[in-house]
Amino acid sequence: MENIIAINYGEVSLKGMNKSIFISQLIKNMKFKIRDFEKAVVSRDQGRIYVEGYSSEEEESIIGLLKEVFGIYSIIPALKFDGGMEEIEDVVLKAARAHVEETPVKSFKVETKRVNKKFPMKSPEVCMSLGGLILENIEGLEVDVHNPDMMVFVEIRSYNLVFTKRIYALGGLPYKTGGRAMLLLSGGIDSPVAGWMTAKRGLEIEAVHFHSYPFTSERAEEKVMDLARHLCRYINSIVVHSVNLLPIQKAINENCKAEEMTILSRRFMMRIAEKIAMERNCQALITGESLGQVASQTVESISVTNQSVELPVIRPLIAADKVDIMDIAQRIGTFETSILPFEDCCTVFLPKKPLTKPKLFRMLESEKHIETEELIENAVSEKTTREITIN
């Protein structure tokens, strides 16, 4: 008997002809994630992926890591063994006892899947027999087929599997199976979440970060790199481009109305991000914009910034409430870093009354007073690029 982890990949199984592309990428991602466990073997079999060969003390750590892999729907720690009904009875009792010791339960149900049709008993017979066995041997349990506290699963294949637990994981699609997109990453709460959500849909992400050094501190940039590092738990590594927006902010400051600063800066950021995205072979931009959250995220402002680029802009948080975004940030581990005090946009440049309902034609008019193309060109060519990995 040995420990084995069965992985269900949920949504991936709905893919048709392309399914194997998704699954091989998922296996690749899983292998990379648990690469430190040298004995663990990842294999694919009949609608599932299995991890085995590791020692039982390693199981908890491996499951912990797999919980951070996109595309895994659920993780099932199971026992794998050979033999007939006698062996199955032994293992089922052992598994049920272990489960009851860990979490007290009142009711249970046995479910059997008989893949090996040569097995002498039929599934309902196996269930009845094992159910009786559990009732006899473990005190204080009753059978409840509709709403059991504990499910005991038995799978009879060329080998047998027994398990009582199913751990739900992140779901989504395997990372790097859906093209590439450029994330506008700030030091705030929203953009890391937006990046995470997009990556969860299989897109490979890169990030661009804007700062106004020396009007902002280098610590603010380090904070953004820390956030990127947090994301690496899910995506292993990420390329982050840093762009100094100060020359552009200075130009806007000198030539345009104060109230237009925010919206014009946003338009510049989008265009710079798009330019870097094209260079880097990305097919979309990602922002953490959420309707109505701040002046630059009213539907009027978003339409004015949106007009500045041609690439599609993915806005996963567009209709999410702040509290819900904060929940996700907490769950994925970026929240604590996001709320550190270092600002990535200097408050010097925040107008007292930013426009909330900008008009596109006015913004286009304002931009005529600035050397738009040249500023963007310079900002892009002076960017610095780093690859962030978890270590």
Added chain:
Amino acid sequence: MEIYLDNSATTKPSKSAIEAMNNAMEKIYGNPSSLHRKGMDAEKIVRDARESIAKFINAEPCEIVLTSGGTESNNLGIRGFLERNPRLGSNILTTSIEHPSVMNLFGFLERDYGNMLVPVDSNGFVAIEDVKRNIDSNTALVSVMAVNNEIGSIQPIMEIGKAVKESNPNTAFHVDCVQAFGKMEIDVKKMKIDLLSGSGHKFHGPKGIGFLYKRKGIKISPLFYGGNQESGFRSGTENVPAIAGMGAAVCEMMESKDTNRRKMENYKSRLIEGLKKNMTDCMILSEGAGYSPNIVNVCFKDVRAEVLLHSLENDGIFVSSGSACSSKKKGNSHVLEAIRVPKEYIGGAVRISFTWENNLEEIAFLINSLKKNVEEIRKIIKGKGR
């Protein structure tokens, strides 16, 4: 190019300090408590350093307790004294511009002590009368910093010492000399100091080492218990390499005290002259004989200190905004608020702090960089349409 002008935050360890430390780490690695020769060699390093420090402030070697730095010395001196002398009185006194390691300790002691703050005037000085007026038979301790770390004001320690002892001979007088050590004459006997704190890394020694002077006859409790090193006042194996480094730094200063001082005075007057000649709308807080020669705190109107700091950094110049210890926090410095710096100026306060190792070219470069960057920042902050 690197022009380091943040010497009140910390200093670069001197060559001789580094050599002494290397030597201690490579060769004299014994534990001073060990009976064998390795231990004795280490003990000798500790003894030599103790002697140099004592000599520097006109004290006896047995009056020096080696600690981990200024914060520990302040805590050991103040808290240790109050714990050991519970019946001396229930009031303690300090100023409104102390370093956080004294200020926050007083805040903690508020549970058990009536804790009084002597205000400072708009130049950053306490008045002797205010100190006198607040001391009575119930005052256990008075703590006053010799040189303020943010604006450099030098308190009249000699007069305060006299006033304390005249008002109540049993009141202990503690002086935080972390910034003052090496920049002004300190004589514990003339100044009637009972307890005095110093820190190695403020005078080209290493970090993590400092000392407390404790006058013979003054009794204190230790902060922690253990192997009774440092006569039982500071248990824990001595940090021999750091002690060696601090000792070397003290010896170096001893030889060149006066030249050092003249050099810094020269830099300071050049800088102030340059500021006055080249800059508009700036307030110099540290000008005059009452201030330490190594600190210039200057506030620029319509400038954000943090932005100026990073702009100077771009030119290779390192300074502080307000005080390094408070610059990571939001809000204004308690010192600048205590001396009532006007609202338009307080956000633009930078502290430039010298060492004798600086030179006049660096000061000239600083003035140019300040002029250029302040103008630039003001242009942006004032901007169009605001």
